[in-house]
Amino acid sequence: MDILFKLSRFGEVRYSQQLNRFFQFVFVFGIWVSFVGQMFAQPIRGGASIIDITPPIGYPMWGYAARHDTPSTGVRDRLYARIAILEVGTSRVAIVGLDLGRAPMRDSMERIREQLKPVGVGCVLLVASHTHHGPILELDSWPNRTTPYVRQLEKWLVQGISEAAQKCEPIRIKFAGENIPGNRNRQSKQQNPPVDQQLNVIVLESIKTGKPVAHLVNFPAHPTMLPAKLNEFSPDFPGFMAKKVQDASGGVCVYLQGASGDLSVNPQRGRSPEEFGEFLANEVLRVEKQAQPLRSENVMLKWNRDEFRFRPRTSVTNPIFQLLVGRAFFPELVGAFEREYREGVRPEMTTLLINKQIGMVAVSGELFSAHAIRLRERAKIPMLMVLGCTNGYQQYFPTIESVAEGGYGTEVPVAMAEVGAGERMMDRALMRIHQLLGRLSELDFPEK
Secondary structure: OHHHHHHHHHHHHHHHHHHHHHHHHHHHHHHHHHHOOOOOOEEEEEEEEEEEOOOOOOOEEEOOHHHOOOEOOEEOOOOEEEEEEEEEOOEEEEEEEEOOOOOOOHHHHHHHHHHHHHHOEEEEEEEEOOOOOEEOOOOOOOOOOOOOHHHHHHHHHHHHHHHHHHOOEEEEEEEEEEEOOOEEEOOOOOOOOOOOOEEEEEEEEEOOOOOEEEEEEEOOOEOOOOOOOOOEEOOOHHHHHHHHHHHHHOOEEEEEOOOOOOEEEOHHHOOOHHHHHHHHHHHHHHHHOOOEEOOOOEEOEEEEEEEOOEOEOOOOOOHHHHHHHHHHOOOHHHHHHHHHHOOOEOOEEEEEEEOOOEEEEEEOOEEOHHHHHHHHHHHOOOEEEEEOOEOOOOOEEOOHHHHHHOOOOOOOOOOOEOOOHHHHHHHHHHHHHHHHOOOOOHHHOOOO
16 A cells, blocks of 8 residues: 555656646746737837839739730839838837739748848738739749849838838827728629728827828728729729828828728729729728727737648649630749649738737738628727738638639639638637737647
């Protein structure tokens, strides 16, 4: 009995030691997780800049398959990158609105991130407006292979972000949101289809002057108001909206495309990009008047970046598929398709939290609007921006219901990821939000 008692005590001691080590690990790991992508709550600073990214003409454009490789013939309106920086301590977040159809390619994103490390930018969101009158980024052979546009774009973006970082000053953050009737569902034929009509506005206000340093505007709608036959560069309505807001109140206006995969502009609110841009700008300025500041001027920034790998719905090495892609777009794009998808459909997602009041979930593709509506309902934080076309581009991520119904944006070759990929990303986003809120730890996450 004495031996059994000693063995029992020995087992209890070993179990207790293991349990203590486990809780020590969880405690240390929890502290480490809490410091990833964040600073202690401190006063926040902000800066902004604008840089011209208009490309040379005479090369293929991005957006409409019907154009094939027809070259651009002119510049209707110049293209810009509009940049806002959030700075807490030595940590910086860059939020960039691009007058482009898509965000830079995967290799470009890696180079941009690497070049921004000396600037202290730990999180970058390059959000394409999704204009269909921008340049093609999938090819690095124009205007020549020695100095391609895509490499020049990288330099411009790093330069613009660095300039904005140098302009940082003490700011306060104000935010407001409201539903507006500015878009419609272009895919579903069901009664009352999902439409995310949330207009979200964040104002970075200078403490010194009381004037805006920058406006962050999130509203989901396809910028396809100009005809496909027009082979000239233009930002479409987001560019005109941004200019009017900036002219009216000062501060750089950064347009952040939303979950617009199945949404287009409501033509009753304007039939030209200038008209709709003016309508949206007036709504932004109206909603801004209701903006309330964060509960504390000391701000904590937290973020996390996830990478996914989904099964393609068809083989990109299949000669028939390659033939169809070549015919639908143009032959040179076949190689870009194969390089992007040969190892699976690999979108990335960044989740950003500002205090416990403002969240951003940014995905490298075109999310259908129901994804944003459901995530916002589930997250239950005061403001949640769901951004599309950010930090890359893997085309459409429709909902399961929309794939079952069919229609544009739900089928190969524009929706390449396995059915349900969007839902899985949104589930992960919800968990990330709760992790950044301190309610979950990394140990709670399933394997990818």
